[in-house]
Amino acid sequence: MSDRSLRLALAVVTLAGVAVAAYLAYVHYRPGSLICTGGGGCETVQESEYAELLGIPVALLGLLAYLVVLGLVVRDTPLARTLAAAVGIAGLAFAAYLVILQAFVIEAWCVWCLVNDVAIVPLLAVLAVVRAARGQVIGT
Amino acid sequence: MVVNRQLIGAAVAALVVVAGLVAASLLLQRDDETAAPTTTDEAPPALFDGIPQERAVLGSPAANVTLSVFEDFQCPICRQFVAEGLPEIVEAYVRPGKVKLRLVGLAFIGPDSEKALFHALAAGGQGKLWQYADLLYANQGGENDGWVTDELLERISSDLGLDHAKLAAVADGRAVLQQANAMATEAEQREVPGTPWFYVQVGDAEPYEVRPGSFAIEEFREILDDALDG
Numbered sequence: 001m002s003d004r005s006l007r008l009a010l011a012v013v014t015l016a017g018v019a020v021a022a023y024l025a026y027v028h029y030r031p032g033s034l035i036c037t038g039g040g041g042c043e044t045v046q047e048s049e050y051a052e053l054l055g056i057p058v059a060l061l062g063l064l065a066y067l068v069v070l071g072l073v074v075r076d077t078p079l080a081r082t083l084a085a086a087v088g089i090a091g092l093a094f095a096a097y098l099v100i101l102q103a104f105v106i107e108a109w110c111v112w113c114l115v116n117d118v119a120i121v122p123l124l125a126v127l128a129v130v131r132a133a134r135g136q137v138i139g140t
Numbered sequence: 141m142v143v144n145r146q147l148i149g150a151a152v153a154a155l156v157v158v159a160g161l162v163a164a165s166l167l168l169q170r171d172d173e174t175a176a177p178t179t180t181d182e183a184p185p186a187l188f189d190g191i192p193q194e195r196a197v198l199g200s201p202a203a204n205v206t207l208s209v210f211e212d213f214q215c216p217i218c219r220q221f222v223a224e225g226l227p228e229i230v231e232a233y234v235r236p237g238k239v240k241l242r243l244v245g246l247a248f249i250g251p252d253s254e255k256a257l258f259h260a261l262a263a264g265g266q267g268k269l270w271q272y273a274d275l276l277y278a279n280q281g282g283e284n285d286g287w288v289t290d291e292l293l294e295r296i297s298s299d300l301g302l303d304h305a306k307l308a309a310v311a312d313g314r315a316v317l318q319q320a321n322a323m324a325t326e327a328e329q330r331e332v333p334g335t336p337w338f339y340v341q342v343g344d345a346e347p348y349e350v351r352p353g354s355f356a357i358e359e360f361r362e363i364l365d366d367a368l369d370g
Contacts, residue, residue, distance in 0.1 A: 036216070054164060082147050086150035086153060089155065093155055094161060094162070
């Protein structure tokens with residue numbers, strides 16, 4: 001896969017992350033847009049105490065991280081690639097923590113959070129790390 | 141694959157930051173748990189005092205506008221509505237006799253929903269469905285974890301001065317079952333997708349669906365003023 005394709009894929013995945021995180025941040029601030037449906041979970045995850053960290057919604061932190069990655073992808077210097085990989089790795093670790101929370105602490109699943117935590121973030125991390133590693137090889 | 145120290149360093153730094161965030165999240169959570177009193181007993185709500193109640197309807201029978209609220213007692217968003225939105229609606233619109241509220245109880249989340257609903261409807265027979273509902277929400281537990289215990293229901297009855305033996309018998313009876321079924325049928329006919337869900341009816345006109353953007357009174361003011369003008 002060419003570096004250009006990788007960069008494009010990373011940008012697309014990051015934009016998907018921006019969309020999901022923006023939606024989750026939106027529903028966090030607009031409780032009227034939330035409803036309980038028969039599928040279970042009942043937005044319990046969004047409503048749980050873990051939905052905020054230091055008073056900041058986790059979804060908003062995620063949105064911020066995605067925007068940072070997007071900026072780094074656009075900039076695309078060797079340092080920017082390394083930083084994007086670092087944010088990707090951090091995101092992956094934090095996403096794993098959030099999945100563990102949903103499974104064992106909150107005991108409820110938030111579908112959109114899962115889309116983010118098990119699909120978008122891992123993909124972003126892999127793409128960012130591969131690009132950074134390639135850049136390092138070429139650059140050294 | 142050759143990866144230089146810069147990338148490894150950035151990865152390690154990233155993991156340290158995440159470890160810090162996770163530790164902060166867990167520690168803050170622990171602080172919250174120790175700080176928050178774990179009371180399940182709530183004072184009987186005075187919010188509804190002096191307002192007429194007829195079964196599931198709260199408010200003056202003369203009020204021309206009815207706000208129907210489809211809810212499930214296990215729904216945390218419904219609890220949020222009852223805590224954040226309902227009090228101001230009651231004070232601004234129901235107490236002055238402008239609007240009636242109608243609780244349409246559903247039990248789609250599970251067995252605890254059904255048990256809670258049947259007892260709340262039975263409390264309606266003693267004129268205190270809304271107070272009963274309020275205390276159910278105040279004691280809401282996890283979905284279907286058995287939080288609607290006989291002890292809880294008896295305590296709520298006692299707090300509200302209701303005859304619990306009579307209430308429990310009515311909750312198991314045919315009339316309450318029919319009332320619950322009628323509510324479920326109404327939700328099905330209106331294709332209510334979840335709870336809380338709101339409908340407004342002006343006089344005898346066909347009810348129409350409304351979607352407040354939040355539970356702030358401003359959102360409901362717009363909806364209800366519009367209905368009152370309509």
